[in-house]
Amino acid sequence: MEVKASSKSYPVYVGNNTIAQLPELIEKHALHKNVFIVVDENVLGYHLKKIKSLITERMRKVVVVEYVANEKSKNNKSVEEFYDCLIKNEFGRDTLIIAIGGGITGDIAGYVASTFSRGVQFIQVPTTLLAAVDSSVGGKTGINYGKTKNLIGTFYQPEFVLVDTSFLKTLKEEEIVCGLGEIIKYAYLGDDKLYLTFRSELKQIMKLSPKPTTKMIETCINMKASVVQADEMEGGLRKILNLGHTFAHAIEVEQDHKIKHGQAVIIGLVCALYLSHFKGIMKDEKLVKYISLPLFLQDKITLDKCNVENIYKVMLRDKKGRDGKTKFVLLSEPGIL
Numbered sequence: 001m002e003v004k005a006s007s008k009s010y011p012v013y014v015g016n017n018t019i020a021q022l023p024e025l026i027e028k029h030a031l032h033k034n035v036f037i038v039v040d041e042n043v044l045g046y047h048l049k050k051i052k053s054l055i056t057e058r059m060r061k062v063v064v065v066e067y068v069a070n071e072k073s074k075n076n077k078s079v080e081e082f083y084d085c086l087i088k089n090e091f092g093r094d095t096l097i098i099a100i101g102g103g104i105t106g107d108i109a110g111y112v113a114s115t116f117s118r119g120v121q122f123i124q125v126p127t128t129l130l131a132a133v134d135s136s137v138g139g140k141t142g143i144n145y146g147k148t149k150n151l152i153g154t155f156y157q158p159e160f161v162l163v164d165t166s167f168l169k170t171l172k173e174e175e176i177v178c179g180l181g182e183i184i185k186y187a188y189l190g191d192d193k194l195y196l197t198f199r200s201e202l203k204q205i206m207k208l209s210p211k212p213t214t215k216m217i218e219t220c221i222n223m224k225a226s227v228v229q230a231d232e233m234e235g236g237l238r239k240i241l242n243l244g245h246t247f248a249h250a251i252e253v254e255q256d257h258k259i260k261h262g263q264a265v266i267i268g269l270v271c272a273l274y275l276s277h278f279k280g281i282m283k284d285e286k287l288v289k290y291i292s293l294p295l296f297l298q299d300k301i302t303l304d305k306c307n308v309e310n311i312y313k314v315m316l317r318d319k320k321g322r323d324g325k326t327k328f329v330l331l332s333e334p335g336i337l
Ligand SMILES: NC(=O)c1ccc[n+]([C@@H]2O[C@H](COP(=O)([O-])OP(=O)(O)OC[C@H]3O[C@@H](n4cnc5c(N)ncnc54)[C@H](O)[C@@H]3O)[C@@H](O)[C@H]2O)c1
Pocket: 040, 041, 042, 043, 046, 069, 070, 071, 074, 101, 102, 103, 104, 105, 107, 127, 128, 129, 130, 131, 134, 135, 136, 137, 138, 139, 140, 141, 149, 150, 167, 168, 169, 170, 171, 172, 175, 178, 261, 262
């Protein structure tokens, strides 16, 4: 698959055990051989052998940094630690940064790649379902600042994205559910037919059945690629990818990140559907039909008692608010936003 963003076109490779091809792909793309690998600590724990096999004599210099990925460490302090490590190991402009991990690792490593030495080469290797279907593609990088999610960031496209579905096998169920959050978002961005396909395949994807999972990852990436192609810098159309996210980000902050991003997205999608109905945009029977997909996962999500006033205040502060107004993506049915 190819992402044709206006700043850069790049391929997305999807398959099982594709990680073994990484050294070869670095050569094929004529990328720098001074390699700085940022790897999620859990991925390193579960997949040490695979990560070790990446270090070959084809690379001039390799430094592997273990990163404890969570919303609290997705911050400026971690960014500074990455810069310090790059400087200490004498990395310069001819650096290739590889992020191996979930959305948090990809977002922060991408931010470091886009700012260190005014931008060095970058590769995304997503290891969560959420990162595979969404965050690794499209070039949004970022960190949290103060109480606002992803407030500081850049648009910075990778050289390529390498999805290796073998990483997904070690994910906890709650992380698969998080990926389903973004997958359901794509179901609403598609059409009724796609929504029904997603609904019928959900159980198989929860079990990570290889064929439907790979197909689902490809479908979501293709959808994201076509939106990014039309509007890389989120001037207009790309905002549809924020469906459910104004609620989700506010819930995450209000819950002090005790809820995971993907779980908050599922709640945010339910809120977006209810708001669409409340505003008269979505009819009664459509609400009943289309809310069934996120509600199917309700037993998998625990939400501590939350303060609605606080959620509202956080939403007003959200970066997508303009002129003191909070904006939401709403829909009448899948594909009609
Ligand atoms: N840049 C974008 O376009 C974009 C889009 C959507 C979400 N995001 C961001 O992505 C983040 C969420 O990403 P996420 O859900 O991947 O979270 P994450 O990166 O925190 O990963 C979730 C958990 O899974 C673990 N993990 C990762 N890979 C694993 C594996 N293969 N086996 C076992 N455990 C593994 C991690 O250590 C972590 O504990 C949020 O910060 C969100 O803002 C960014």
